[in-house]
Amino acid sequence: MKINRIQLTNFRNYEALDLSFDDGLTILTGENAQGKTNLLEAIFLLAMAKSHRTNNDKELIQWDKDSARIIGDIETKNYTFPLEIQISKKGKKVRVNHIDQAKLSSFIGKFNVVLFSPEDLQIIKGSPSLRRKFLDAELAQSHPVYLQELLDYHQILKQRNKYLKEYGYQELFDDLYFDVMTDQLISKAVNIIQYRTSFIEKLNTYAKEIHHDLSNERDELRLDYISSSSKLDYNNIETLTVQFKTLFESALKREREQGVTVYGPHRDDLAFLLNGKLASNFGSQGQQRTIVLSVKLAEIELLKDLLGEYPVLLLDDVLSELDDQRQHLLMRRIEGKIQTFITSATIEGLELDQLENLDLYYVEAGQVVNQSKGV
Ligand SMILES: Nc1ncnc2c1ncn2[C@@H]1O[C@H](COP(=O)(O)OP(=O)(O)OP(=O)(O)O)[C@@H](O)[C@H]1O
Numbered sequence: 240m241k242i243n244r245i246q247l248t249n250f251r252n253y254e255a256l257d258l259s260f261d262d263g264l265t266i267l268t269g270e271n272a273q274g275k276t277n278l279l280e281a282i283f284l285l286a287m288a289k290s291h292r293t294n295n296d297k298e299l300i301q302w303d304k305d306s307a308r309i310i311g312d313i314e315t316k317n318y319t320f321p322l323e324i325q326i327s328k329k330g331k332k333v334r335v336n337h338i339d340q341a342k343l344s345s346f347i348g349k350f351n352v353v354l355f356s357p358e359d360l361q362i363i364k365g366s367p368s369l370r371r372k373f374l375d376a377e378l379a380q381s382h383p384v385y386l387q388e389l390l391d392y393h394q395i396l397k398q399r400n401k402y403l404k405e406y407g408y409q410e411l412f413d414d415l416y417f418d419v420m421t422d423q424l425i426s427k428a429v430n431i432i433q434y435r436t437s438f439i440e441k442l443n444t445y446a447k448e449i450h451h452d453l454s455n456e457r458d459e460l461r462l463d464y465i466s467s468s469s470k471l472d473y474n475n476i477e478t479l480t481v482q483f484k485t486l487f488e489s490a491l492k493r494e495r496e497q498g499v500t501v502y503g504p505h506r507d508d509l510a511f512l513l514n515g516k517l518a519s520n521f522g523s524q525g526q527q528r529t530i531v532l533s534v535k536l537a538e539i540e541l542l543k544d545l546l547g548e549y550p551v552l553l554l555d556d557v558l559s560e561l562d563d564q565r566q567h568l569l570m571r572r573i574e575g576k577i578q579t580f581i582t583s584a585t586i587e588g589l590e591l592d593q594l595e596n597l598d599l600y601y602v603e604a605g606q607v608v609n610q611s612k613g614v
């Protein structure tokens with residue numbers, strides 16, 4: 240899978256950009272704050288219909304303009320088609336092959352990317368909500384159905400919490416009505432957990448092997464999905480519905496007092512274990528970076544299994560942070576197979592010597608100049 244061309248209009252600091260790409264490696268260099276990450280962000284948006292940096296779409300529109308537009312020409316092994324996103328102050332419109340899509344879920348996943356940026360270290364160090372976001376984003380782009388399940392779950396959760404808050408303390412609390420909501424919630428919860436556990440299981444197989452390689456066979460990596468209650472046994476998924484029912488029955492008093500749903504996938508977490516120990520507590524900076532890199536590379540292989548072709552890889556400012564050996568291993572894995580975009584303030588220190596198909600661009604104030612001829 241690849242992106243052959245991108246056109247930006249009033250997107251961040253790009254007033255008008257029309258750029259064509261080759262299959263192999265594209266390097267974007269330039270000083271700080273010139274638009275390198277903005278360009279990767281635009282490519283990421285074509286896959287996920289949202290930015291990796293902000294939840295506020297209005298920030299993407301160029302200052303003093305009314306709307307922004309991104310068009311990408313995508314090529315998969317079966318089709319070639321344009322994807323289009325238009326962002327205005329009123330909202331977002333998306334098109335696949337010139338056809339308006341009423342739901343974002345029918346747009347997301349038509350084009351697949353894996354992004355690795357410095358903020359990704361937060362997947363290990365940050366709060367559980369960031370890890371859930373990571374799982375949700377990866378599952379959404381590979382399983383469009385998952386996204387719908389997740390949206391449904393959150394809708395029911397919101398209703399249920401509202402009811403608990405308003406009527407939890409009241410005599411007229413309607414048990415029957417509440418039980419129906421709980422059953423609906425459990426049914427969605429079980430589906431979400433099944434998707435997540437099976438995703439993590441598959442990710443583990445690849446991540447373990449890749450990490451072994453990247454850490455010189457020193458460290459063993461494992462990802463563990465952590466449930467919101469020790470009373471839920473995710474290894475026994477067939478009985479999960481019953482487990483949830485029992486748990487919610489025993490938690491009813493507490494839920495009514497607190498006015499909130501205390502168990503479920505919205506409270507689950509993901510643990511990164513290095514030789515059996517939590518990497519967030521015991522891993523060095525370098526070890527944490529290696530874990531994230533391993534997980535990203537594992538995701539690439541997983542998407543390949545699911546889609547039958549590799550996604551596009553976006554490396555924002557991370558290559559220069561890796562030591563020579565890890566850069567080499569990374570390059571060996573992507574070379575000739577995966578269209579890759581790399582941003583870096585300078586190309587010095589990048590291990591790029593043996594690469595063919597290299598396109599070098601210089602980014603300055605929202606303009607992109609091809610410098611490959613000079614290399
Ligand atoms: N909505 C917007 N309208 C106009 N310009 C914007 C908008 N949002 C961001 N910018 C500009 O884009 C710049 C950031 O660009 P970007 O993040 O791509 O930099 P970069 O080249 O990746 O730099 P670095 O090397 O520091 O990572 C900001 O400093 C700002 O000037």
Ligand SMILES: [Mg+2]
Nearest residue numbers: 275276277556
């Ligand atoms: Mg940047």
